[in-house]
Amino acid sequence: MNDFTRHLLSRLPAARTDVGTRTAYSSDASIYRAVPTAVFEPHDADEAATAVAIAVEHEVGVTCRGGGTSIAGNSIGAGLILDFSRHMNRIVSLDAEAATASVQPGVVLGTLRDRAAEHGLTVGPDPSTYSRCTLGGMLGNHACGPHSVQWGTTADITERVDLLLSDGRRLSASSGTSGDAQIDKQLRQLRDRHLAPLRTELGRFGRQVSGYGLNALLPENGFHVARSLVGSEGTCGVLLGAQIRLTPIPPARALLVLGFPDVYTAADCAPTLAKAGALTVEGLDDALVDALRSRPGHSPGIELLPRGAAWLYCEIEGPDESAAVANAQQLAQETGVPSFVTADAVQTAAIWSIRRNGAGIATRMADGRQAWPGWEDSAVPPERLSGYLRDLHALMAEHKRSGTITGHFGEGCLHVRIDWELGTEKGVSGYRDFITAAGDLVVAHGGCASGEHGDGRARSELLARTYSPELLGAFGAFKEIWDPKGLLNPGILVDPVPFDADIRPGPGRDRQELPLIQRFGADQGSLTNAVHRCTGVGTCRNATGPMCPSYQVTRDEVHSTRGRARVLSEMLRGDTVPDGWRSTEVRDALDLCFSCKACKSECSVNVDMAAYKAEFLHRHYRNRLRPRAHYTLGWLPLLARMASVAPQIANRLTAKEALAKRMSALAGLEPRRPLVDLPHRTFRQWFNSRTPAAEAGESGTVVLWPDTFSNFLDPRGARAATQVLEALGYEVVLPGGPVCCGLTWHSTGQLKTARAVLSRSVRSLEKHLDAGRTVIGLEPSCTQTLREDAAELLPDSPAVRKLSGQVRTLAELVADHQGRWPFGRLEQDAVMQPHCHQEAGHGHRPETEVFERLGVSADVVSSGCCGMAGNFGYEPGHWEVSQAAAERELYPKLRAAEPDTAVLADGFSCRTQISQGEGSRRPEHLAELLLRALPENHRAQNQSPRGAQPCQNSQSGNGTCAS
Known part of the structure; x- marks a missing residue:
């Protein structure tokens, strides 16, 4: 610990200097890496001022950070990181009449948009990361987004910025003043000395944001000091607050998608569409769409795209929906190219998701090669975009590179991901050669390297190739007026660090790489490649949604999927994380990972943190004693089998x-969690003692997978599923002998045992698989393991390859059943908690279809994991986070539901969380709902709606039946 960190912690004990936190903040959404000395999350302006004063006293650089979604490396630094997103995130005021909002720097754009929408207003600039980027970050890097073509950039809407200077002064800058007379005098003198370059080199087109916006200081622009600071990337002052202007939301909008034979034709058309009043003119190429098609469960929006190899998205407004659609259709006719017009909200969201997820999608090409940001935000005057694109493609071909292109075509701004080989010295050298040539190319077309998102580490060095020495001198003088010691975000804009320095995926990134137990086939068997899937765009920090539940509860960057990926990356690099695979810092960073797999589907590059965590735990505890919970919960299948010999005694x-x-x-479990009751008979015992239904077999034979939970802990769903399948005409058989997918061993990192258990279990299915029989899974986590994860543990098993294509859920089979439909309509409401592993796989569409046919109106929990997450909720230290996760949406929905509302959860852990947290509710498996819908059960259903019943057979009162 150095003098700075000692002083900082003595004054601000909440400051964080631990290795886990520092490595989690070592990168943003860029290719760059800088491990900070300390991280501080101020609660207010006074705390921020104290932190800055200490840093200045010790001559430590200060870097401000919001959502950390910067692609240019603007929000990382080796000194002190100030993260405003966790606490200083209030909307101070919103004046609907004046159409303005005053905000703290950590306010998420999506949060402000939602509040403004209540008054018919929105925020004009809307980058694709709106669900997690902050207003402070937008002001810092001059964000723009799709609608800036008509509604303006962040600078255009900025009215006031509140700054903390490095010398401790606090100012409010606006039009006409910085808030300080001496600074005003210095700024006017600077402006007047450099009037010519300010007028001729800056402000030439709308997306020219490279460098400082000194043209805002010109007399004709009102000496707008606040706007001159937009895009200064925290190099002039620490942003404490701002006032921005809001934009009225149009009465109605339609989306027009135009298809073109190539991106050059699309670029030629874009300026005309912008002049015609389109609210967005967004472009993308077929390489991006091909990359998306290569992903499992690709976006349904692809099917809606018109014929073409490049597309433009044009949002068209109108006084009402029909007028907006008519306006869009008229514009489509004028272009004469294939088109698609919609005002449907679902279709619009599906199509836009392709463009908005572009930054993540483009990271993996269709053939699996990794592509990187670097030449990410270049911009030219819109009318010169087509020629620039042709020359850029020629440059890529010359360097034997390829990539994907999206962008704001109506404003001449491109987003490009290119497949550089950044893992070697030769590759980095090639990167420098390309970026240098590209910098000259964009200037030759009248443009600049940054059309939004600032210059950062990626582009600041290129300012010398973009502007005259006189203008560069003006930039340096501007920085010195505000920050004479040069301690605010050093190395950015003025005195820049080289753009090929500190590259995160560069040489030396895999010093700790070892042979893995899981295949990691999509990442060439490399955990390093896997963790570098994380581009840092921050989908895991979305303000709402299923990913990442522990971050949603704690709002701690370390507990985001991105934060964990950064910690793992640093461990593999071996520089800052001590002890490698034995690191307690890495273990602690992964501890609150639910292993819910939401990241595997929600993340645009399919990061699978559950798999990474399992691999780490396997290595971390190799040849060492584990926590007792790992033995108790990991070996649950064996313990449950032993306890089933005498369940009454156990109960x-x-x-x-x-x-x-x-x-x-003694078992090392969370003491506030009740132990579950055991059923008097296992499912297998019941199954072997029953008489099959007479009609069983007319629809064929299916194999029911008797997982540990359905067999030993809660057999109600398996019993009901057997009866439902027989009512559908199926003969139901079970695998021979005890079976288990190995999930509990996998989630606790006991991978060799998991593999052995899975291998033995799969062998019991071989004759059924050879016969082409469908295997029905009832427990979603086990089903998903058999369907996908088994291939990672047993990649060479022919049976596993067959299994992945023959496993189905009960809902899938029922929804697609072509024979007799034996069920009546229940006409009832329900709350449904989808299992997170199922959502990470094939989702709950089949359940929705079954509900519709049964007359069940389901209110689906959309926030992701229930909070139990298998073993997670039973492990010590997880109680508060587990309960808080349930309080996000599940518990409130249950409390608000009517007494006769059914509660549906196919996952055993979900049912356990519900029954323990909301004991008056008896959750059901879908199979039980279907069983109640059989005609012979209607009378009982009408007399006593099962959805409202507590569990009468629970001996411990925890709501888990022992029947």
Whole structure:
């Protein structure tokens, strides 16, 4: 610990200097890496001022950070990081009449847009990261987004900025003043000395944001000091607040998508569409669409794109929906190219998701090669875009590179991801050669390297190739007026660091790489390649949604998927994380990962943190004692089988509260979690004693997978599924002998045991698989393991390859069943908690179809994991986070539901969380709902709606039936 960190912690004990936090902040959405000395999340302006004063005293650089979604490397630094997103994130005021909002720097754009929408207003600049980027970041890097073509850039809407200077002064800059007379005098003198370059080199086209916006200081622009600071990237002052102008939302909008034979034709058409009043003129090429098509479960928006190899998205307004559609159709006719017009909200969202997820999608080409940002935001006057694109493609061909292109074609701004080989010295040298040539190319077309998102580490060095020495001198003088010691975000804009320095995926990134247990086939068997999937765009920090549940609860960057990926990346690099695979810092960073796999589907590059965590835990505890919970929960299938020999005795023991708590403590479990009751008979015992239905077999034979949870812990769903399948005409058979997918061993990192258990279990299915029989999974996590994860543990198994194509959920089979439909309509409401592993795979569409046919109106929990997450909720130290995750949406929905509302959850852990947290509700498996819908059960259903019943057979009162 150095003098700076000692001083900082003595004054601000909440400052963070631990390795886990510092490595989580080592990068943003760029290719750059800088491990900070300390991170501080100020609660207010006074705390921020104290932190800055300490840093200045010790001559430590200060870098401000919001959502960390910067692609240019603007928000990383080796000194002190100030993260405003966690606490200083209030909307101070919103004046609907004046159409203005005053905000703290950490306000998420999406949050402000939602508040403004209540008054018919929005924020004009809307970058694709609106769900997690902050207003402070937007002001810092001059964000723009699709609608800036008509509604203006961040500078255009900025009225006031509140700054903390490095010398401790606090100013409010606006039009006509900086808030300080001496600074005003210096700024006017600077402006007047350099009037010619300010007028001739800056402000030549709308997306010219490279360098400082000194043209805002010109008399004809009102000496607007606040706007001159937009895009200064925290190099002049620490932003404490701002006032921005809001934009009225049009009465109605339609989306027009135009298809073109190539991007050059699309670029030629774009300026005309912008002049015609289109609210967006967004472009993308077929390489991006091909990359998306290569992903599992690709976006349905692809099917809506008109014929072409490049597309423009044009949002068209109108006084009402029909007029907006008519306006869009008229514009489509004028262009004479294939088109698609829609005002449907679902279709519009699907199409836009392709463009908005472009930054992540483009990171992996269709053939699996990785592509990187670097030449990301270049811009030219719109009418010169087509020629620039042709020359840029020629440059890529010359360097034997390829990539994907999206962008704001109506404003001449491109987003490009290119497949540089950044892992070697030769590759980095090639990167420098390309960027240097591209910098000269864009200037030759009258443009600049940055059309939004600032210059940062990626482009600041190119300013010397863009502007005259006189203008560069003016930039330096401007910086010195505000920050004479040069401690605010050093190395950016003025005295820039080389753009090929500190590259995160560069040489030396894999010093700790070892042979892996899981295949990681999509990443060439490399955990390094896998963790570098994370581009940092921050989908895991979305203000709402299923990813990442622990971050949603704690709002701690370390607990985001991105933060964990950065910590793992640093461990593999071996520079800053001590002890490599034995690192307690990495273990702690991964501890609150639910292993819910939401990242595998929600992340645009399919990061699978659950798999990474399992691999780490395997290495971390290799040849060492594990936490007791790993043995108890990891070996649950064996323990449950042993306990099933005498379930009544086990239940009598766990029914005694004092004894149950001692047993939990001995097992290393969370003491506030009740131990579940065991059923009097296992599912297999019931199955072997029953008489099959007479009609069973007319629809064929299916294999029911008796997973540990359905067999030993809660067999109600499996019993109901058997009866439902027989009512549909299927003969139901079970695999021979005990089976298990190995999930509990996998999630606790006992991978060799998981592989052995899975291998033995799959062998019991071989004759059924050879016969082409469908395997029905009832527990979603086990089903998904058999469907996808088994191939990672047993990649060479022919049976596993067959299994992945023959496993189905009960809902899938019922929804697609072509024979007799034996179910009646229930006409009832339900709350449904989808299992997170199922959502990460094929989703709950089949369940929705079944509900519609049953007359069930389901209110689906959309926030992701219930909070139990298999073993997570039973591990010590997870109780508060587990309960808080359920409080995001699940518990409130249950409390608000009517007494006769059914509660549906196919996952055993989800049902356990519901019954323990909302004990008056008895959650059901879908199979139980279907069983109630059979005609012979209608009378009982009408007399006593099962959805409202508590579990009468629970001996411990925790809501888990022992029947």
